[in-house]
Amino acid sequence: MSFAGGIAVVGAFEHPTRFAPNRTAYQIAAESARGALADAGLTLADVDGYATSGVGPMGVLSMCHHLNLQPDWVDSTNIGGSSFVAQVANAGAAIQAGLCTTVLITYGSTAASDRFAVGTGGGMSGDPTDAFVLPYGPTIVGAYGMVAQRHMHEFGTTAEQLAEVAVTMRNHAALNPRAKYRNRITVEDVLASRMVSSPLHLLDCCLISDGGGALVVTSAERARDLRQKPIPVLGSGQAVRHSGTGHRDLVDIAARQSGAHAFAQAGLVPEDIDFCMIYDSFTITVLATLENLGFCPMGEGGPFVENGAIGLGGRLPLNPDGGGLSSNHPGMRGIFLVIEAVRQLRHEAGDRQVAGARTALCHGTGGWLGVMHSGATLILGEG
């Protein structure tokens, strides 16, 4: 099964806000829907499929109500922050199956103005596993920190190498007028920032912002008549990791499985990718993802990101928008991976444009990397 270029992203919009105490999350989602549909040259009346995540247990119904939509297909996948990456592929599958023709995907969140402690607040859901996790005081940062600690132990990865990721993201954000933090930082700044959960310092952690975005996905055939150059979906994959029956290799992450599927569908290998959009919830997430996707051997993520390799002009530019570490992170960043990839593949990214960008890989990690998490990979082409 593959999309074989028959499915395309035809509309993309990132809400410009980073702090919106005077807006609701639903409003941000609706404003983003307006932006993405206008970008595509479509209206709400053209939408017959709808997907969203992160707006409550039956949020997809509330959002349909809010936008007065009665679509033929809905998707409320919630596998954490990677959900929207997965939903692009889900939308493509639904369109290829003839369930609908034009899918709108929206996201809106006021995590920052709600003062929601995304990373350090504890608390999962009501799952049976909670009883064996919550009494010990896990935090999201801690769950990723345990992976970082293990990575350092097995491979000799250094705090400086992790910091290099944060420094590179800030360099990119300096070129993005909408990024939340644009002042340049150094490796020393990262190491001098306070420890949140060892070995992760404050500047190893993504920021918390408000924000949202939207995407429009349709068939390549229908895309031909629309406003924008369609961006074809070349491959996708989804996977999960957890401790199972009490056995987990923490440096083996879902990206290994979802990435393999995406590359196989696309008929591509890592060397074919011009730039990556990788969910940088924490600096360790980037190293583990690069390794598990096959951009470097296991354990060599640290050396891989040194010397500007993931910076603009490097061998694999990564998150030219500045990522969650510096641009925006309203709690579930997956949608922004796809939005920025689309902007780059249309060659409309301004000062932060990746020269000659023709093929992009987006990978979202959702959940708690060291406890249980999901991975969703999407490979996009130039159209």
Place this chain on the structure above:
Amino acid sequence: MSERPLPRVDEESRGYWEAARRHQLLLQRCRACGAYRHHPRAVCPNCLSSEVEWVVSAGRGEIYTFTVTYQNQSPGFAGRVPYVLAYVLLEEGIQILTNIVDADPAEIRIGQAVRVCFEDLAEEISIPVFRLL
């Protein structure tokens, strides 16, 4: 005694928590396929058998990984930082998420040998935690 979140005891986990209250660490083993599992579940995820037995763990293992938590705003933890969250690999080959207690966080290393002890969180609830040997 504690404003920390208490485990919710249910039909699948009752045996584990009743033993923990007696300061005993139990693991489950499938009678059909012999596989150990943690956390406890009524149905074996290996072979889907419902035949299960409780086995007393030797309570010894080593630190597989850990993190020293300096920030956690949630009730019960804000006043406890820094504390050590860790996965311990038990001798039985099972990893268990836990805390390393009564140790200077700066002294914690992956691979250190540890032994189970229990923290009493409420009248009826104790949780397994580990000390350095």
